[in-house]
Amino acid sequence: MYLYRAFSQTLNQKHQCFYMKKILLIIIGVLMMGAVHAQSDSTTVQRKKVAVVLSGGGAKGMAHIGVLKVLERAGIPIDIITGTSMGSIIGGLYSIGYNAQALDSMVRKQDWSYVITDKEDLRNQSLFDRKKQNTYVITTGMTLGKRDKNAGGLIRGKNLAELFQHLCTGYTDSLDFNHDLLIPFACVATNIMDNSEVVFHHGRLPQAMRASMAIPAAFSPVRIGDMVLVDGGLKNNYPVDVARDMGADIVIGVTLSGKPKTAEDMGGTMSIVGQIIDMNCVNKYEENKAMTDLYMNVDPRNFSTASFTAAAIDSLVRYGEEEAMAHWDELIALKKRIGIDESFRTTIHHPLRPQVMTEKMRVKGFTFENMTLPAERFLRQKFHLNKLDSIDTELGQELTTSMRVDLFYQTAECRFVPEGDGVKVVLTAGNRKSVQLNAGMRYDTEEYAALQMGIEIPFKTAVPIFTDITLRLGKRLMARGEITFHPSSFTRPTLSYTFRDNNVDVYVMGKIDYNIRYNQSQAEFVPINFNLRHFNLQGGLRWDYLYYRNKLGSETAEQISLKNEHFISYRARLSYNSEDDWYFPTRGARFNSEYAYVTNNFTKLNERADDGSKLGKKTGMSEINANWRMSFALSKHLTFQPMIYGRMLYGSFFPIIFANTIGGTWFGRQMEQQLPFAGIGNMEYASNQFVAIQLQAQERIGNNHFFLLRLAGAQSSDKMKDLFDDRPVLGVQGAYYYKTMFGPLGGTLGYSNHTKKLNIFINLGYEF
Numbered sequence: 001m002y003l004y005r006a007f008s009q010t011l012n013q014k015h016q017c018f019y020m021k022k023i024l025l026i027i028i029g030v031l032m033m034g035a036v037h038a039q040s041d042s043t044t045v046q047r048k049k050v051a052v053v054l055s056g057g058g059a060k061g062m063a064h065i066g067v068l069k070v071l072e073r074a075g076i077p078i079d080i081i082t083g084t085s086m087g088s089i090i091g092g093l094y095s096i097g098y099n100a101q102a103l104d105s106m107v108r109k110q111d112w113s114y115v116i117t118d119k120e121d122l123r124n125q126s127l128f129d130r131k132k133q134n135t136y137v138i139t140t141g142m143t144l145g146k147r148d149k150n151a152g153g154l155i156r157g158k159n160l161a162e163l164f165q166h167l168c169t170g171y172t173d174s175l176d177f178n179h180d181l182l183i184p185f186a187c188v189a190t191n192i193m194d195n196s197e198v199v200f201h202h203g204r205l206p207q208a209m210r211a212s213m214a215i216p217a218a219f220s221p222v223r224i225g226d227m228v229l230v231d232g233g234l235k236n237n238y239p240v241d242v243a244r245d246m247g248a249d250i251v252i253g254v255t256l257s258g259k260p261k262t263a264e265d266m267g268g269t270m271s272i273v274g275q276i277i278d279m280n281c282v283n284k285y286e287e288n289k290a291m292t293d294l295y296m297n298v299d300p301r302n303f304s305t306a307s308f309t310a311a312a313i314d315s316l317v318r319y320g321e322e323e324a325m326a327h328w329d330e331l332i333a334l335k336k337r338i339g340i341d342e343s344f345r346t347t348i349h350h351p352l353r354p355q356v357m358t359e360k361m362r363v364k365g366f367t368f369e370n371m372t373l374p375a376e377r378f379l380r381q382k383f384h385l386n387k388l389d390s391i392d393t394e395l396g397q398e399l400t401t402s403m404r405v406d407l408f409y410q411t412a413e414c415r416f417v418p419e420g421d422g423v424k425v426v427l428t429a430g431n432r433k434s435v436q437l438n439a440g441m442r443y444d445t446e447e448y449a450a451l452q453m454g455i456e457i458p459f460k461t462a463v464p465i466f467t468d469i470t471l472r473l474g475k476r477l478m479a480r481g482e483i484t485f486h487p488s489s490f491t492r493p494t495l496s497y498t499f500r501d502n503n504v505d506v507y508v509m510g511k512i513d514y515n516i517r518y519n520q521s522q523a524e525f526v527p528i529n530f531n532l533r534h535f536n537l538q539g540g541l542r543w544d545y546l547y548y549r550n551k552l553g554s555e556t557a558e559q560i561s562l563k564n565e566h567f568i569s570y571r572a573r574l575s576y577n578s579e580d581d582w583y584f585p586t587r588g589a590r591f592n593s594e595y596a597y598v599t600n601n602f603t604k605l606n607e608r609a610d611d612g613s614k615l616g617k618k619t620g621m622s623e624i625n626a627n628w629r630m631s632f633a634l635s636k637h638l639t640f641q642p643m644i645y646g647r648m649l650y651g652s653f654f655p656i657i658f659a660n661t662i663g664g665t666w667f668g669r670q671m672e673q674q675l676p677f678a679g680i681g682n683m684e685y686a687s688n689q690f691v692a693i694q695l696q697a698q699e700r701i702g703n704n705h706f707f708l709l710r711l712a713g714a715q716s717s718d719k720m721k722d723l724f725d726d727r728p729v730l731g732v733q734g735a736y737y738y739k740t741m742f743g744p745l746g747g748t749l750g751y752s753n754h755t756k757k758l759n760i761f762i763n764l765g766y767e768f
Contacts, residue, residue, distance in 0.1 A: 046339060047077075047338060047339040047340060048249035048250050048337065048338050048339055049079040049080060049247055049248050049249045049250070050076060050077055050078055050079050050080070050248070050249070050250045050251075050252065050338055051078075051079065051080035051081065051082065051240075051243035051244075051246065051248030051250070051251045051252070052068075052071065052078050052080070052081050052082075052091070052251075052252050052253075052254075053081075053082050053083065053087075053238060053239060053240050053242075053243050053251055053252070053253040053254070053288075053292070054081070054082070054083035054084075054086075054087030054088075054090055054091050054253075054254050055083070055084060055085075055087050055233075055237050055238040055253075055254060055255040055256055056083075056084040056085025056086055056087050056088075056212075056213070056231065056232065056233040056237045056256075057085065057086055057087070057255075057256035057257075057300070057305060058085070058086055058215070058304070058305025058306060058307075059086070059112075059303065059304070059305055059306060059307040059308045059312060059313070059316070060086070060256040060298075060300040060303060060304070060305060060307070060316060061085070061086025061087055061089070061090055061256060062086075062107060062312075062313050062316040062317050062320070063254070063256055063298040063300065063316045063317065063319050063320030063323070064083075064086070064087060064090040064091075064254055064320060065090060065100055065103045065104050065107065065317050065320060066298075066316070066317040066318060066319065066320025066321030066322070066323070066324065067254050067296060067298070067320045067321070067323065067324040068090075068094065068099075068100035068103070069100040069101070069104070069317075069320075069321055069324075070321055070324030070325055070328070070331070071100075071252070071324065071331070072099065072100055072346065074328065074331040074332060074335075075335065075340075075342075075343075075344045075345040075346055076252070076331060076334070076335065076338075076346065077338070077340070077344075077346040078094075078183055078346070079183065079184070079248070080183070080184050080185075080243050080246050080247065080248050081094055081095050081183050081184070081185050082185065082186045082187065082188075082239045082240075082242045082243045082246070083187050083188075083212070083239070084187060084188045084212055084231075084232040084233050084236060084237050084238070084239055085212055085213040085215075085231050085232060085233050085237070086213060087187075087254075088187030088188070088208070088209050088212035088213060088232070089164075089209050089212075089213060090103060091185060091187065092168075092185055092187060092205055092208070092209045093106075093167060093168075094183065095177070095181045095182060095183040095184070095185035096168060096170075096171050096181055096182055096205070097182050098167075104317060106167070107313055107317075108310065108313060108314075110163070112308035112309075113308070114159060115159050115160060115163055115308075116155065116159070116160065116308060117155060117159060118139075118155055118156050118157075118158050118159060119133065119139075119159065120133065120401055120404060120405050121159075121397060121401050126492075126531035126536060127531070127534070127535075127536045127575055127577055128492075128531070128536070129405055130577070130582065131582075132438065132454075133582075134582035134583070134766055135438075135440050135452070135766050135767075135768050136438040136439060136440040136452070136454065136766070137439060137440055137441060137741070137742050137743070137765075137766070138437070138438065138439040138440075139436065139437070139438050139439075140436070140437055141408070141410055141433035141435070141436045141437075142433060142434055142435050142436070142437065143410055143431040143432065143433055143434050144434040144435070154217065154218055154219075155218060155219050155220065156219075156220045156410075156411070157210060157214065157219045157220055158404070158411055160210060160213075160219075161206065161207075161210050161411075161413070162397065162400055162413070162414075164205075164206035164209050164210055165206045165396075165413060165414070165415060166393040166396065166397065167206075168205050168206045169361075169393060169416050170416070170418060171205050172204060172205065172206055172415045172416065172417070173204065173415075173417060173418075174202065174203055174204055175202060175203070175204070175205060176201070176202045177200065177201050177202055177203075177205070177208075178201055178202075178246070181205075184246060185205075186199055186200060186201050186239070186242050186243075186246060187199075187200050187208055187209060187212040187232065187239075188200075188212060188232030188235065188236045188239050188242065189208075189211040189212045189214070189222070189229040189230065189231070189232045190229065190230050190231060190232055190233075190234040190235045191227045191228065191229055192216075192221065192228050192229075192230055193226065193227060193228050195235075196235070197232070197235040197236050198211075198227065198229060198232075199239075199242055200212070203224075207222060207224070210222055211224070211229040211230075211232075212231065212232045213231060214229060214230045214231055215230070215231045215305075216230045216231060216234070234283070235283055235284075236283060236284050236288075237255075237283070237284075237285065238253060238255055238284070238285055238288045238289070239284075239288065240253055240288035240289070240291045240292055241284065241287070241288055241291065244291060250293045250294075250334065250337060250338060251291060251292050251293050251294075252292075252293065252294045252296075252334075253288070253289070253292040253294070253295050253296065254296045254297075254298065254320070255289075255295075255296075255297045255298070256297070256298050256300055257297060257299070257300075293334070293337075294327060294330055294331070294334055296323050296324060296327055297323070298316075298319050298320050298323045299319065299323075300316060300319065301315075301319070303315065303316060309703050310703060311702070311703065359392060360390040360391070360392050361390060361391055361392065361416060361422060361423045362389065362390055362421060362422030362423070363388055363389055363390060363391050363422060363423065363424075363425060364419045364420060364422040364423060364424050365419075365424050365425070366385055366424070366425045366426075366427065367424060367425070367426045367427070368427050368429075369426065369427065369428040369429065370428060370429045370430070371403075371407075371409075371427065371429045374461075374462045374463070374464070375403075375407045375429070378406065378407065378464060378486075379399065379402065379403070379407075379427070382402060382406070383395070383398070383399060383402075391416070391423070391425060393416075396414040396416070396425070397414070399412075399414050399427060400412040400413065400414045400427075403427065403429055406464065406486065407429070407432075407464065408432055408433045408436070408456075408458040408466075409429040409430055409431070409432055409433070410430045410431045410432070410433055411429070411430030411431075412427070412428070412429055412430065413426075413427070413428040414426070414427055414428075415428070432458070433458065434457070434458075435455055435456065435457050436455070436456040437453075437454070437455055438453065438454035438455070438456070439451070439452070439453050439454075440452045440453075440765070440766055440768055441742070441765055442743065442763070442764060442765025442766060442767070442768065443763070443764045443765060444761065444762060444763045444764070444765075445760070445761055445762045445763075446664075446681075446682070446761065447474055447475040447476065448474075448475070449474060450472065450473065450474030450475070450476075450765075450768070451472070451473045451474065452470065452471070452472045452473075452768050453470070453471050454468065454469065454470045454471075455468075455469050456468050456469075457469075463485060463486065463487045464485075464486040464487075465483065465484065465485055465486070466483070466484045466486070467481070467482070467483055467484075468480075468481070468482040468483075468484065469481050469482075470482075472768065475503050476500065476501070476502055476503065476670065477500065477501035478498065478499070478500050478501075479498070479499045480496065480497070480498040480499075481496065481497050481498075482494055482495070482496035482497075483495045483496070491529060491530055491531075492529040492531055493526060493527050493528075493529055494524075494525075494526045494529055495524075495525050495526075496523070496524050496526075497521075497522070497523045497524075498520075498521075498522040498523075498524075499519070499520070499521055499522075500519065500520040500522070501517075501519055502516070502517065502518055502519075502520060502670070502671075503515070503516075503517050504516050504517075504518075504670050504671065504683065505682065505683065506683060506684070506685065507663070507682040507683060507684045507755075508684060508685075509684075509754065509755060509756075510680075510682070510754070510755025510756065510757045510759075512682070516548070516550075516562070517548075517549040517550050518546055518547060518548045518549055518562075519546075519547040519549065520544060520545070520546055520547075521544070521545040521547075522542065522543070522544050522545075523542070523543045524540060524541070524542040524543070525540050525541050525542075526538050526539065526540035527539070527540060528540065534576055534577055534578045535575070535576050536573075536574075536575040536576075537572075537573070537574055537575075538571070538572070538573040538574075539571070539572045539573075540570075540571060541568070541569075541570060541571075542568070542569045542570075542571055543566065543567070543568055544566060544567045544568075544569070544657075545564075545565075545566040546564060546565050546566070546567075546657055547564050548562040548563070548564060562656070565600065565655065565657075566600060567598050567599065567600050567605075567655070567658075568598075568599050568600060568601070568602055569596045569597060569598040569599065570596065570597045571594065571595070571596045571597075572594065572595050572596075573592075573593070573594045574591070574592070574593045574594075575591070575592050575593075576589065576590070576591040576592075577589075577590045577591075578590075579631060583737075583739070583743075583744055584698060584700070584706050584737070584739065584744075585631045585639070585641070586631055586633050586639045586698075586700075587631050587632075587633055587639075588631055589628070589629065589630050589631070590627075590628070590629045591626070591627070591628045591629075592626065592627050592667075593624075593625065593626035593627075594623070594624075594625055594626075595622070595623070595624055596622070596623040597620050597621075597622055597623075598620050598621040598622075598623065598651075598655075598658060599620040603620070604618060604619065604620060605618050605619065605620045605621055605651065605653055605655075606618070607653045618651070618652045618653050619651060619652065620651060621649060621650070621651035621653065621654060621655070621658065622649070622650040622651060623647070623648070623649055623650075623658065623673075624647070624648045624650075625645075625646065625647035625648070625673070625675075626645065626646065627643060627644070627645030627646075627667065627675075628643065628644055628645070629641055629642070629643035630642055630643075637699055637700045637701065638697065638698070638699050638700075639697070639698040639699075639700075640695075640696075640697060640698075641695075641696040641697075641698060642693070642694070642695050642696075643693070643694045643695075643696070644691075644692070644693050644694075645675060645691075645692055645693075645694070646675075646689075646690055646691035646692060647660050647673060647675060647690050648688070648689050648690075648720070649688040649689070650688075654688060657671075658673065659673075659685055659686075659688070660673065660675070660685065660686040660687065660688060660690050660716075661673060661674045661675070661683050661684065661685055661686065662674070662675045662676070662677045662680060662683070662684055662686045662690065662714075663676070663677055663680040663681060663682050663683045663684050664676050664677075664680070664681065664682070664683065664761075665748065665761065665763075666767050669683070669767075670683050671683070675690065675692070676694075677692065677712055677714065677729070677731055677752070678694060678710040678711065678712035678731040678732060678733035678750055678752070679712065679730075679731025679732055679733050679750035679751050679752030679754075679755070679759065680731060680750070680752050680754060680755055680759070681748075681750060681755075681759030681760075681761050682759075684754075686716050687716040687717050687718050688717075688718050688719075689716060689717050689718065689719065689720050689723055690714060690715075690716040691714065691715055691716075691723070692712060692713065692714035692715075692729075693712070693713055693714075694710055694711070694712045695710070695711045695712075696708060696709065696710045696711075697709045703739075704738055704739040704740070705736075705737075705738055705739075706735075706736070706737045706738075706739065706744075706746075707734075707735070707736055708733075708734070708735040708736075708737070708748075709732075709733075709734055709735075710731075710732065710733040710734075710735070710750075711730075711731075711732055712729075712730070712731040712732075712733075712752075713728050713729065713730050713731075714728060714729040715728055715729075716729070729752065729753065729754045730752060730753045731750060731751065731752035731753070731754070732750060732751055732752075733748050733749065733750035733751075734748065734749050734750070735747065735748040735749075737763075742764065742765055742766075743764065743765040743766035743767075744763060744764075744765075744766075745763070745764045745765075746762075746763060747760065747761055747762040747763060748760070748761045748763075
């Protein structure tokens with residue numbers, strides 16, 4: 001027994017020793033692995049830190065994307081990134097995971113003509129609001145009695161700020177740019193209060209980028225505390241020193257400058273302003289250039305800071321890529337200095353980042369800041385926020401647009417704050433506008449000059465109520481006042497009064513026959529006014545009073561007795577518009593229709609003799625009119641647009657003021673019932689039953705040049721059964737237009753078998 005116990009103890013001791021040795025070996029192994037890992041980490045740490053520095057330059061900064069493409073291709077790691085102005089935007093987005101290919105795709109998809117303005121995104125708003133946007137050249141809001149912190153430039157930069165907010169989803173809170181971003185980042189702005197350089201190492205990333213690119217006078221400055229911040233290029237347009245201070249061992253820098261300008265190049269205001277800015281942007285340039293290990297300068301050639309067209313972006317990205325490829329051997333040699341071999345390939349951060357614009361995020365709640373309870377209630381009803389369980393940036397953009405358009409806030413912001421497995425949606429409003437001023441101008445060879453001005457005034461009521469006053473000056477004078485109630489998400493009952501002083505030339509077979517001058521008073525109550533995304537339905541009651549001032553005609557003009565008269569009509573209108581452009585669509589459809597029952601005593605239409613006596617009671621006149629156009633893109637530049645339209649009158653008596661008229665390019669040009677017709681340039685009366693078809697080919701050349709060819713045919717008669725008895729009216733028209741910020745600029749040349757003469761029409765400006 002003793003021997004057994006002794007053997008057992010000895011065996012246990014051997015087992016214990018064995019296990020001790022095994023544990024010791026495991027510990028040693030772990031330590032060795034740790035040492036190897038530490039050695040690997042040490043190798044990583046020993047690799048020199050590489051910084052990329054991107055200068056400012058407005059649209060020219062698109063070239064930075066081409067350079068980044070080559071750096072990725074060469075396998076150059078980027079540990080730090082700094083930038084100024086456009087360099088801060090490209091660099092800031094790169095630091096949160098947008099690789100070069102994603103940036104290239106993103107900048108090409110943006111509508112820069114919208115982004116760099118303060119226009120509202122009305123694609124999802126009512127047709128009424130969209131029409132206003134395509135009528136007025138100038139639209140500005142004013143907050144009386146309060147200082148507008150977002151003023152100070154031609155452009156407030158609301159759309160830029162909103163774009164940055166959406167692109168930086170997940171990085172919109174106050175952050176440490178050195179630790180909270182995928183790549184440490186910094187950007188530069190200028191504080192005009194003391195002319196000091198401000199370097200952003202922390203804060204809200206979208207706000208920092210917006211401040212860095214606030215070109216003085218062009219964009220409003222960004223106010224943070226006591227600082228008023230503008231473009232960082234005024235103090236440090238090429239911030240290599242900032243990258244060095246962040247620990248960069250090697251700096252790769254990119255600037256954007258062409259050939260020096262001469263006195264002959266200073267031919268306009270913008271060229272002079274640009275030269276002043278360029279001269280101020282040389283601060284620190286030589287010192288920073290001397291601290292650059294690999295310097296690249298992209299020559300933008302003929303492109304400027306405002307070259308945001310698709311063709312310019314394509315060229316600038318290519319120029320950047322070509323400049324970087326010219327330094328390919330230097331990039332490969334630089335890898336050895338960095339401490340990596342030629343086969344090293346850097347990790348492309350966050351390859352799914354571009355989906356941030358479309359991905360759905362779970363909603364954890366809503367917070368409303370600087371907003372009244374009625375405004376909050378309105379947004380909850382319109383967008384069904386109480387039932388909303390997910391959101392994306394597109395819906396966020398619709399929310400901010402509604403806050404600015406429907407609720408009249410000067411600025412609006414929608415932020416997604418991460419919270420658990422979702423986001424908290426924070427809606428922040430700026431000052432509420434006291435008034436909004438609108439102005440539109442146009443010139444054409446028919447009316448010559450015309451000016452239209454509008455003022456919108458919101459009432460501070462529980463239910464949103466707006467007053468809209470419009471004044472038109474020109475050959476056709478018009479004054480209109482309208483009150484709109486907005487009690488729910490898509491209903492807008494309206495009450496309006498319009499006064500018109502019309503001066504109308506009436507043509508017969510292409511020759512002027514007579515002129516009518518008359519005043520028209522019109523009051524309308526529309527209790528049914530439903531507005532959805534592309535759809536509007538109206539129903540109401542209208543009163544018209546016609547006061548005829550005089551009629552001047554030729555000796556052969558038909559003698560028509562014009563008597564002052566009033567009418568009461570019941571009207572229903574249906575409109576649909578999904579076209580992607582108001583004047584030159586490439587896809588979508590447009591449909592408008594209206595039915596009216598016209599009386600002068602609510603039920604009947606009494607015809608009167610020349611002496612004013614009644615000729616008897618007759619049933620009211622019925623009016624049906626409609627037009628439907630579709631757009632089909634046959635290629636990238638060619639669009640086919642068929643349209644069918646017409647107007648039918650039924651009854652035993654037809655007042656001359658409601659008779660069918662045709663001619664011109666637009667619906668309702670001189671009289672609200674006027675129908676366009678290719679080849680007939682001026683207004684002519686037509687039969688009571690009129691139907692037409694128009695085939696249009698639209699060719700876009702470049703970005704803003706449009707060539708149009710229209711073929712039209714029509715049948716008309718006083719009775720529907722005789723519609724096809726007469727020969728058809730045929731017309732052809734060619735047109736050229738250049739799309740400008742003031743509206744279409746161009747003209748038409750047409751011919752019809754009705755007028756048997758060429759017609760020329762020149763137009764500049766939006767139609768109103």
